Amino acid sequence: MSQKVLIIDDDPAVSNFIKYRLSKKSYQVKHVDNGIEGLDAIRDFEPDLVILDMMMPGVDGREVAEQVREHGLIDPNRIIVLSGKKMTDEIKALFDIGIHDYIQKPFSIDLLLLRIERALASLKSR
Protein backbone atom coordinates (compact mmCIF):
# COMPACT_ATOMS: atom_id res chain seq x y z
CA MET A 1 0.00 0.00 0.00
CA SER A 2 1.29 3.46 -0.90
CA GLN A 3 2.43 5.78 1.86
CA LYS A 4 0.28 8.77 2.76
CA VAL A 5 1.54 12.35 2.81
CA LEU A 6 -0.52 15.28 4.07
CA ILE A 7 0.38 18.82 2.96
CA ILE A 8 -0.86 21.67 5.17
CA ASP A 9 -0.08 24.90 3.35
CA ASP A 10 -2.16 27.96 2.49
CA ASP A 11 -0.33 28.55 -0.78
CA PRO A 12 -2.02 26.46 -3.50
CA ALA A 13 0.51 26.99 -6.31
CA VAL A 14 3.42 25.50 -4.38
CA SER A 15 1.51 22.82 -2.45
CA ASN A 16 -0.17 21.62 -5.65
CA PHE A 17 3.26 21.35 -7.23
CA ILE A 18 4.57 19.27 -4.30
CA LYS A 19 1.38 17.16 -4.52
CA TYR A 20 1.88 16.70 -8.27
CA ARG A 21 5.47 15.54 -7.84
CA LEU A 22 4.65 13.23 -4.93
CA SER A 23 1.67 11.71 -6.77
CA LYS A 24 3.99 10.87 -9.66
CA LYS A 25 6.05 8.86 -7.18
CA SER A 26 2.92 6.92 -6.21
CA TYR A 27 2.38 8.51 -2.81
CA GLN A 28 -1.17 9.02 -1.67
CA VAL A 29 -1.33 12.80 -1.14
CA LYS A 30 -3.89 15.08 0.46
CA HIS A 31 -3.69 18.86 0.66
CA VAL A 32 -5.50 21.24 3.03
CA ASP A 33 -4.95 24.97 3.19
CA ASN A 34 -5.28 25.83 6.90
CA GLY A 35 -4.30 24.63 10.34
CA ILE A 36 -7.78 23.68 11.59
CA GLU A 37 -8.54 21.50 8.55
CA GLY A 38 -5.00 20.19 8.89
CA LEU A 39 -5.68 18.89 12.40
CA ASP A 40 -8.91 17.24 11.19
CA ALA A 41 -7.07 15.69 8.24
CA ILE A 42 -4.37 14.30 10.54
CA ARG A 43 -7.12 12.49 12.49
CA ASP A 44 -9.06 11.26 9.44
CA PHE A 45 -6.36 10.70 6.80
CA GLU A 46 -3.80 9.23 9.26
CA PRO A 47 -0.76 10.33 7.22
CA ASP A 48 2.65 8.69 7.38
CA LEU A 49 4.21 12.12 6.98
CA VAL A 50 2.98 15.72 7.26
CA ILE A 51 4.48 18.62 5.29
CA LEU A 52 3.54 21.62 7.40
CA ASP A 53 3.87 25.27 6.40
CA MET A 54 4.88 27.53 9.26
CA MET A 55 3.21 30.76 8.18
CA MET A 56 -0.53 30.37 7.80
CA PRO A 57 -3.36 32.70 8.76
CA GLY A 58 -5.26 31.67 11.89
CA VAL A 59 -3.79 28.50 13.35
CA ASP A 60 -0.15 28.53 12.22
CA GLY A 61 2.32 25.68 11.80
CA ARG A 62 3.70 25.89 15.33
CA GLU A 63 0.23 25.69 16.84
CA VAL A 64 -0.59 22.68 14.66
CA ALA A 65 2.60 20.92 15.83
CA GLU A 66 1.80 21.76 19.47
CA GLN A 67 -1.76 20.43 19.12
CA VAL A 68 -0.45 17.25 17.48
CA ARG A 69 1.83 16.61 20.44
CA GLU A 70 -0.67 17.69 23.09
CA HIS A 71 -3.46 15.46 21.79
CA GLY A 72 -1.19 12.65 20.62
CA LEU A 73 -2.68 12.74 17.10
CA ILE A 74 0.49 11.33 15.54
CA ASP A 75 4.15 11.23 16.52
CA PRO A 76 5.43 14.83 15.95
CA ASN A 77 8.47 13.13 14.41
CA ARG A 78 6.26 12.58 11.37
CA ILE A 79 6.23 16.31 10.63
CA ILE A 80 8.50 18.22 8.23
CA VAL A 81 8.13 21.99 8.55
CA LEU A 82 8.47 24.47 5.68
CA SER A 83 9.17 28.08 6.50
CA GLY A 84 9.99 31.22 4.59
CA LYS A 85 11.76 33.01 7.41
CA LYS A 86 14.88 32.39 9.43
CA MET A 87 13.30 32.27 12.85
CA THR A 88 15.89 30.59 15.06
CA ASP A 89 13.76 30.61 18.21
CA GLU A 90 10.71 29.28 16.39
CA ILE A 91 12.74 26.50 14.79
CA LYS A 92 14.25 25.53 18.17
CA ALA A 93 10.76 25.42 19.65
CA LEU A 94 9.60 23.16 16.81
CA PHE A 95 12.49 20.75 17.35
CA ASP A 96 11.64 20.78 21.07
CA ILE A 97 8.14 19.68 20.10
CA GLY A 98 9.81 16.80 18.27
CA ILE A 99 9.41 17.52 14.55
CA HIS A 100 11.45 15.42 12.11
CA ASP A 101 12.97 18.12 9.94
CA TYR A 102 12.86 21.76 8.90
CA ILE A 103 13.24 23.06 5.34
CA GLN A 104 13.63 26.72 4.53
CA LYS A 105 11.94 28.38 1.56
CA PRO A 106 12.97 28.86 -1.19
CA PHE A 107 13.75 25.17 -1.56
CA SER A 108 14.70 22.85 -4.38
CA ILE A 109 11.83 20.49 -5.10
CA ASP A 110 14.24 17.59 -5.71
CA LEU A 111 15.85 18.17 -2.33
CA LEU A 112 12.45 18.30 -0.65
CA LEU A 113 11.40 15.02 -2.29
CA LEU A 114 14.66 13.42 -1.20
CA ARG A 115 14.14 14.54 2.40
CA ILE A 116 10.55 13.24 2.30
CA GLU A 117 11.69 9.85 0.97
CA ARG A 118 14.44 9.59 3.59
CA ALA A 119 12.09 10.61 6.39
CA LEU A 120 9.54 8.00 5.33
CA ALA A 121 12.24 5.33 5.04
CA SER A 122 13.66 6.09 8.49
CA LEU A 123 10.19 6.17 10.07
CA LYS A 124 9.31 2.87 8.43
CA SER A 125 12.47 1.17 9.67
CA ARG A 126 11.70 2.01 13.32
Add this chain to the structure above:
Amino acid sequence: MIDLLEHYAVAIMAILLGVVLAMFLVLIFFAILNRLWHNRGISRKREASESIQPLIYSYLDGSINRSDFAARLKNKHDITATWESIEIMIDNLSGEERKKLQMLLDLPPIKKHFLRKLNSRKPISLAQACVYFSKKTLTDKSIAVRLSVLQEHSYNVIAYAATLALVNTTNQGFRDMALLRFLLRKNNASMAVSDIIFKYYDISDDKEVAAEKLEFFVMNPDIPDKTRAAVIRMFPELGFYQTADTLRDLLQINVKNDPTGELTAALLGVLIDFSDQKLREIVEKHRLWESPSREVRLKVPGVYADIYGEETTRILLGLAHDPELEVRMAAQRQLLKHRPLISESRFEPDISTEWRAMKKSGDADVSNG
Protein backbone atom coordinates in the same frame (compact mmCIF):
# COMPACT_ATOMS: atom_id res chain seq x y z
CA MET B 1 -59.89 75.66 -18.14
CA ILE B 2 -59.13 73.96 -14.85
CA ASP B 3 -60.04 70.60 -16.40
CA LEU B 4 -57.58 71.22 -19.19
CA LEU B 5 -54.80 72.10 -16.72
CA GLU B 6 -55.54 69.00 -14.69
CA HIS B 7 -55.43 66.97 -17.87
CA TYR B 8 -51.97 68.39 -18.74
CA ALA B 9 -50.70 67.89 -15.19
CA VAL B 10 -51.75 64.25 -15.23
CA ALA B 11 -50.16 63.75 -18.66
CA ILE B 12 -46.86 65.35 -17.53
CA MET B 13 -46.84 63.23 -14.35
CA ALA B 14 -47.45 60.11 -16.43
CA ILE B 15 -44.61 60.99 -18.80
CA LEU B 16 -42.25 61.69 -15.88
CA LEU B 17 -43.17 58.41 -14.19
CA GLY B 18 -42.65 56.62 -17.49
CA VAL B 19 -39.20 58.15 -17.89
CA VAL B 20 -38.22 57.26 -14.30
CA LEU B 21 -39.49 53.71 -14.80
CA ALA B 22 -37.59 53.40 -18.07
CA MET B 23 -34.39 54.68 -16.43
CA PHE B 24 -34.90 52.25 -13.58
CA LEU B 25 -35.34 49.34 -16.00
CA VAL B 26 -32.27 50.36 -17.97
CA LEU B 27 -30.22 50.55 -14.76
CA ILE B 28 -31.42 47.11 -13.66
CA PHE B 29 -30.59 45.76 -17.09
CA PHE B 30 -27.05 47.13 -16.94
CA ALA B 31 -26.57 45.92 -13.36
CA ILE B 32 -27.58 42.38 -14.39
CA LEU B 33 -25.39 42.58 -17.49
CA ASN B 34 -22.47 43.79 -15.40
CA ARG B 35 -22.96 41.00 -12.86
CA LEU B 36 -23.13 38.38 -15.64
CA TRP B 37 -20.00 39.81 -17.24
CA HIS B 38 -18.20 39.82 -13.90
CA ASN B 39 -19.22 36.20 -13.14
CA ARG B 40 -18.12 35.17 -16.61
CA GLY B 41 -14.74 36.82 -15.99
CA ILE B 42 -14.37 34.98 -12.66
CA SER B 43 -15.29 31.62 -14.18
CA ARG B 44 -12.94 32.16 -17.14
CA LYS B 45 -10.18 33.12 -14.72
CA ARG B 46 -10.81 29.99 -12.65
CA GLU B 47 -10.83 27.82 -15.76
CA ALA B 48 -7.60 29.43 -16.93
CA SER B 49 -6.00 28.85 -13.54
CA GLU B 50 -7.12 25.21 -13.46
CA SER B 51 -5.71 24.54 -16.91
CA ILE B 52 -2.50 26.57 -16.59
CA GLN B 53 -1.24 25.23 -13.26
CA PRO B 54 -0.82 21.60 -14.47
CA LEU B 55 0.90 22.96 -17.59
CA ILE B 56 3.42 24.82 -15.43
CA TYR B 57 4.08 21.61 -13.48
CA SER B 58 4.53 19.63 -16.72
CA TYR B 59 6.91 22.30 -17.99
CA LEU B 60 8.91 22.18 -14.74
CA ASP B 61 9.33 18.43 -14.85
CA GLY B 62 10.28 18.52 -18.54
CA SER B 63 7.13 16.89 -19.99
CA ILE B 64 6.58 19.93 -22.22
CA ASN B 65 8.99 22.65 -23.36
CA ARG B 66 8.78 26.43 -23.30
CA SER B 67 7.41 26.70 -26.84
CA ASP B 68 4.66 24.15 -26.09
CA PHE B 69 3.72 26.22 -23.07
CA ALA B 70 3.70 29.48 -25.06
CA ALA B 71 1.40 27.91 -27.65
CA ARG B 72 -1.17 27.25 -24.91
CA LEU B 73 -1.43 30.93 -23.89
CA LYS B 74 -4.61 31.90 -25.69
CA ASN B 75 -5.87 35.05 -23.97
CA LYS B 76 -5.26 37.51 -21.15
CA HIS B 77 -6.87 35.16 -18.60
CA ASP B 78 -4.21 32.56 -19.42
CA ILE B 79 -1.47 35.17 -19.05
CA THR B 80 -2.87 36.40 -15.72
CA ALA B 81 -3.24 32.82 -14.44
CA THR B 82 0.35 32.04 -15.47
CA TRP B 83 1.65 35.12 -13.73
CA GLU B 84 -0.35 34.52 -10.53
CA SER B 85 1.00 30.97 -10.20
CA ILE B 86 4.58 31.87 -11.09
CA GLU B 87 4.67 34.94 -8.84
CA ILE B 88 4.21 32.77 -5.74
CA MET B 89 6.18 29.75 -6.91
CA ILE B 90 9.25 31.77 -7.85
CA ASP B 91 9.62 32.96 -4.24
CA ASN B 92 9.28 29.46 -2.84
CA LEU B 93 11.38 27.41 -5.22
CA SER B 94 15.12 27.60 -5.80
CA GLY B 95 17.60 26.11 -8.24
CA GLU B 96 16.59 24.75 -11.62
CA GLU B 97 12.85 25.30 -11.07
CA ARG B 98 13.31 28.97 -10.33
CA LYS B 99 15.43 29.46 -13.47
CA LYS B 100 12.80 27.71 -15.58
CA LEU B 101 10.02 29.86 -14.11
CA GLN B 102 12.02 33.00 -14.88
CA MET B 103 12.33 31.79 -18.48
CA LEU B 104 8.53 31.54 -18.66
CA LEU B 105 8.25 35.15 -17.47
CA ASP B 106 10.32 36.16 -20.49
CA LEU B 107 7.76 34.76 -22.94
CA PRO B 108 6.79 37.55 -25.37
CA PRO B 109 3.00 37.57 -24.63
CA ILE B 110 3.63 37.84 -20.88
CA LYS B 111 6.27 40.52 -21.27
CA LYS B 112 4.04 42.50 -23.65
CA HIS B 113 1.14 42.29 -21.18
CA PHE B 114 3.25 43.84 -18.41
CA LEU B 115 4.90 46.42 -20.66
CA ARG B 116 1.41 47.76 -21.36
CA LYS B 117 0.73 47.90 -17.62
CA LEU B 118 4.03 49.67 -17.00
CA ASN B 119 2.79 52.58 -19.12
CA SER B 120 -0.67 52.62 -17.59
CA ARG B 121 -1.88 55.39 -15.29
CA LYS B 122 -3.65 53.05 -12.88
CA PRO B 123 -1.61 52.57 -9.67
CA ILE B 124 -2.62 48.90 -9.42
CA SER B 125 -1.36 48.18 -12.96
CA LEU B 126 1.88 50.04 -12.28
CA ALA B 127 2.46 48.09 -9.07
CA GLN B 128 1.78 44.77 -10.84
CA ALA B 129 4.18 45.65 -13.66
CA CYS B 130 6.91 46.65 -11.19
CA VAL B 131 6.49 43.39 -9.27
CA TYR B 132 6.70 41.46 -12.57
CA PHE B 133 9.98 43.16 -13.48
CA SER B 134 11.34 42.53 -9.98
CA LYS B 135 10.87 38.77 -10.45
CA LYS B 136 12.66 38.46 -13.77
CA THR B 137 16.21 39.51 -14.60
CA LEU B 138 15.98 43.00 -15.97
CA THR B 139 18.18 43.70 -18.99
CA ASP B 140 16.23 46.29 -20.98
CA LYS B 141 17.52 49.84 -20.37
CA SER B 142 14.34 51.56 -21.62
CA ILE B 143 12.36 49.76 -18.90
CA ALA B 144 14.95 50.75 -16.32
CA VAL B 145 14.44 54.41 -17.23
CA ARG B 146 10.67 54.10 -16.79
CA LEU B 147 11.16 52.32 -13.45
CA SER B 148 13.48 55.11 -12.29
CA VAL B 149 10.66 57.57 -12.94
CA LEU B 150 8.27 55.37 -10.95
CA GLN B 151 10.64 55.48 -7.98
CA GLU B 152 9.39 59.03 -7.50
CA HIS B 153 5.73 57.97 -7.51
CA SER B 154 3.60 59.34 -4.70
CA TYR B 155 2.39 55.82 -3.83
CA ASN B 156 5.03 54.23 -1.59
CA VAL B 157 4.15 50.74 -2.79
CA ILE B 158 4.93 51.66 -6.42
CA ALA B 159 8.23 53.32 -5.46
CA TYR B 160 9.09 50.20 -3.46
CA ALA B 161 8.21 47.75 -6.26
CA ALA B 162 10.03 49.88 -8.87
CA THR B 163 13.15 49.88 -6.66
CA LEU B 164 12.94 46.10 -6.20
CA ALA B 165 12.82 45.75 -9.99
CA LEU B 166 15.76 48.10 -10.52
CA VAL B 167 17.84 46.39 -7.85
CA ASN B 168 17.26 43.26 -9.93
CA THR B 169 19.23 44.64 -12.91
CA THR B 170 22.61 43.31 -13.95
CA ASN B 171 24.08 46.82 -14.20
CA GLN B 172 25.75 47.64 -10.86
CA GLY B 173 25.67 51.40 -11.47
CA PHE B 174 21.91 51.32 -12.05
CA ARG B 175 21.41 49.23 -8.92
CA ASP B 176 23.39 51.61 -6.73
CA MET B 177 21.61 54.67 -8.11
CA ALA B 178 18.22 53.03 -7.66
CA LEU B 179 18.99 52.07 -4.07
CA LEU B 180 20.24 55.53 -3.17
CA ARG B 181 17.20 57.20 -4.78
CA PHE B 182 14.92 54.98 -2.72
CA LEU B 183 16.81 55.51 0.54
CA LEU B 184 16.62 59.28 0.09
CA ARG B 185 12.80 59.15 0.03
CA LYS B 186 10.92 60.23 3.12
CA ASN B 187 8.51 57.91 4.96
CA ASN B 188 9.85 54.58 3.69
CA ALA B 189 8.42 51.66 5.64
CA SER B 190 11.14 49.77 7.56
CA MET B 191 9.97 46.43 6.12
CA ALA B 192 10.27 47.80 2.56
CA VAL B 193 13.80 49.01 3.30
CA SER B 194 14.80 45.58 4.72
CA ASP B 195 13.37 43.75 1.68
CA ILE B 196 15.25 45.96 -0.76
CA ILE B 197 18.53 45.82 1.17
CA PHE B 198 18.27 42.04 1.38
CA LYS B 199 17.63 41.70 -2.36
CA TYR B 200 20.36 44.20 -3.22
CA TYR B 201 22.91 42.25 -1.19
CA ASP B 202 21.63 38.78 -2.04
CA ILE B 203 22.07 39.16 -5.80
CA SER B 204 25.31 41.18 -5.68
CA ASP B 205 28.15 39.38 -7.42
CA ASP B 206 30.75 41.06 -5.23
CA LYS B 207 29.45 40.89 -1.66
CA GLU B 208 32.40 42.87 -0.30
CA VAL B 209 31.69 45.82 -2.58
CA ALA B 210 27.95 45.63 -1.76
CA ALA B 211 28.75 45.71 1.98
CA GLU B 212 31.01 48.75 1.49
CA LYS B 213 28.25 50.54 -0.44
CA LEU B 214 25.72 49.91 2.33
CA GLU B 215 28.24 51.07 4.92
CA PHE B 216 28.71 54.24 2.86
CA PHE B 217 24.95 54.81 2.57
CA VAL B 218 24.33 54.64 6.32
CA MET B 219 26.89 57.43 6.83
CA ASN B 220 24.92 59.69 4.46
CA PRO B 221 23.11 62.33 6.58
CA ASP B 222 20.75 63.16 3.68
CA ILE B 223 19.07 59.78 4.13
CA PRO B 224 16.31 60.02 6.77
CA ASP B 225 17.33 58.58 10.17
CA LYS B 226 14.41 56.15 10.18
CA THR B 227 15.62 54.66 6.87
CA ARG B 228 19.26 54.56 7.99
CA ALA B 229 18.15 52.78 11.18
CA ALA B 230 16.29 50.17 9.09
CA VAL B 231 19.40 49.58 6.94
CA ILE B 232 21.62 49.28 10.03
CA ARG B 233 19.25 46.74 11.63
CA MET B 234 19.91 44.47 8.61
CA PHE B 235 23.68 44.35 9.25
CA PRO B 236 23.71 41.44 11.74
CA GLU B 237 21.46 39.40 9.42
CA LEU B 238 23.87 40.05 6.55
CA GLY B 239 26.86 39.23 8.78
CA PHE B 240 28.53 42.66 8.41
CA TYR B 241 30.75 42.28 11.50
CA GLN B 242 33.49 44.21 9.73
CA THR B 243 31.36 47.38 9.92
CA ALA B 244 31.59 47.68 13.74
CA ASP B 245 34.21 50.48 13.63
CA THR B 246 32.15 52.53 11.15
CA LEU B 247 28.97 52.04 13.18
CA ARG B 248 30.75 53.06 16.39
CA ASP B 249 32.04 56.24 14.66
CA LEU B 250 28.53 56.97 13.47
CA LEU B 251 27.20 56.50 16.99
CA GLN B 252 29.77 58.96 18.35
CA ILE B 253 28.87 61.57 15.72
CA ASN B 254 25.15 61.06 15.98
CA VAL B 255 24.53 60.52 19.66
CA LYS B 256 24.28 64.23 20.58
CA ASN B 257 22.11 65.12 17.63
CA ASP B 258 19.41 62.48 17.46
CA PRO B 259 16.12 63.95 18.63
CA THR B 260 14.10 60.75 18.17
CA GLY B 261 16.86 58.39 19.31
CA GLU B 262 15.88 55.98 16.53
CA LEU B 263 19.29 55.88 14.86
CA THR B 264 21.14 55.69 18.19
CA ALA B 265 18.93 52.80 19.33
CA ALA B 266 19.51 50.92 16.05
CA LEU B 267 23.29 51.44 16.34
CA LEU B 268 23.29 50.28 19.97
CA GLY B 269 21.24 47.20 19.06
CA VAL B 270 23.58 46.17 16.24
CA LEU B 271 26.78 46.86 18.21
CA ILE B 272 25.39 44.79 21.11
CA ASP B 273 24.73 42.00 18.58
CA PHE B 274 28.32 42.34 17.39
CA SER B 275 29.53 42.12 21.06
CA ASP B 276 31.45 45.34 20.52
CA GLN B 277 33.98 45.79 23.33
CA LYS B 278 34.23 49.58 23.03
CA LEU B 279 30.52 50.27 23.22
CA ARG B 280 30.44 50.67 27.00
CA GLU B 281 32.83 53.67 26.81
CA ILE B 282 30.44 55.58 24.53
CA VAL B 283 27.40 54.69 26.62
CA GLU B 284 29.07 55.94 29.80
CA LYS B 285 30.65 59.01 28.18
CA HIS B 286 27.24 60.20 26.99
CA ARG B 287 25.28 58.78 29.97
CA LEU B 288 22.83 57.11 27.59
CA TRP B 289 20.77 55.68 30.45
CA GLU B 290 19.60 59.29 30.89
CA SER B 291 18.62 59.67 27.23
CA PRO B 292 15.16 61.20 26.68
CA SER B 293 14.53 58.43 24.13
CA ARG B 294 12.80 55.35 25.54
CA GLU B 295 14.27 53.23 22.71
CA VAL B 296 17.82 54.24 23.64
CA ARG B 297 17.29 53.57 27.38
CA LEU B 298 15.75 50.23 26.48
CA LYS B 299 18.99 49.17 24.76
CA VAL B 300 21.34 50.19 27.60
CA PRO B 301 20.84 47.07 29.82
CA GLY B 302 21.90 44.92 26.85
CA VAL B 303 25.27 46.71 26.79
CA TYR B 304 25.90 45.42 30.34
CA ALA B 305 24.86 41.84 29.70
CA ASP B 306 28.36 40.53 30.40
CA ILE B 307 29.89 43.43 32.30
CA TYR B 308 29.77 43.14 36.08
CA GLY B 309 30.76 45.67 38.73
CA GLU B 310 29.66 48.53 40.92
CA GLU B 311 29.12 51.02 38.07
CA THR B 312 27.05 48.49 36.12
CA THR B 313 24.86 47.80 39.14
CA ARG B 314 24.37 51.52 39.76
CA ILE B 315 23.29 52.12 36.12
CA LEU B 316 20.99 49.11 36.05
CA LEU B 317 19.37 50.02 39.36
CA GLY B 318 18.81 53.52 38.01
CA LEU B 319 17.08 52.09 34.94
CA ALA B 320 15.09 49.80 37.23
CA HIS B 321 13.32 53.01 38.37
CA ASP B 322 12.63 54.16 34.78
CA PRO B 323 9.12 55.50 34.13
CA GLU B 324 8.77 53.07 31.18
CA LEU B 325 7.78 49.52 32.10
CA GLU B 326 9.75 47.86 29.29
CA VAL B 327 12.95 49.67 30.33
CA ARG B 328 12.43 48.63 33.97
CA MET B 329 11.89 45.03 32.86
CA ALA B 330 15.04 45.01 30.68
CA ALA B 331 17.09 46.39 33.60
CA GLN B 332 15.52 43.90 36.00
CA ARG B 333 16.39 41.01 33.72
CA GLN B 334 20.07 42.03 33.72
CA LEU B 335 20.07 42.63 37.48
CA LEU B 336 18.81 39.12 38.04
CA LYS B 337 21.79 37.82 36.07
CA HIS B 338 24.16 39.91 38.18
CA ARG B 339 22.36 39.09 41.43
CA PRO B 340 24.97 36.82 43.08
CA LEU B 341 27.56 39.62 42.86
CA ILE B 342 25.45 42.39 44.40
CA SER B 343 25.28 43.17 48.10
CA GLU B 344 21.85 44.54 48.99
CA SER B 345 23.01 46.39 52.10
CA ARG B 346 25.03 48.84 50.00
CA PHE B 347 21.97 50.45 48.49
CA GLU B 348 19.76 53.23 49.77
CA PRO B 349 16.72 51.92 51.66
CA ASP B 350 14.25 52.77 48.88
CA ILE B 351 16.42 51.13 46.21
CA SER B 352 16.91 48.14 48.44
CA THR B 353 13.15 47.80 48.88
CA GLU B 354 12.62 48.12 45.12
CA TRP B 355 15.43 45.61 44.58
CA ARG B 356 13.85 43.07 46.94
CA ALA B 357 10.49 43.55 45.22
CA MET B 358 12.15 43.06 41.86
CA LYS B 359 13.97 39.97 43.05
CA LYS B 360 10.69 38.58 44.32
CA SER B 361 8.84 39.24 41.08
CA GLY B 362 11.90 38.07 39.12
CA ASP B 363 11.93 34.80 41.06
CA ALA B 364 8.22 34.41 40.36
CA ASP B 365 8.90 35.15 36.68
CA VAL B 366 11.68 32.60 36.53
CA SER B 367 9.78 29.88 38.33
CA ASN B 368 6.64 30.55 36.23
CA GLY B 369 8.61 30.69 33.02
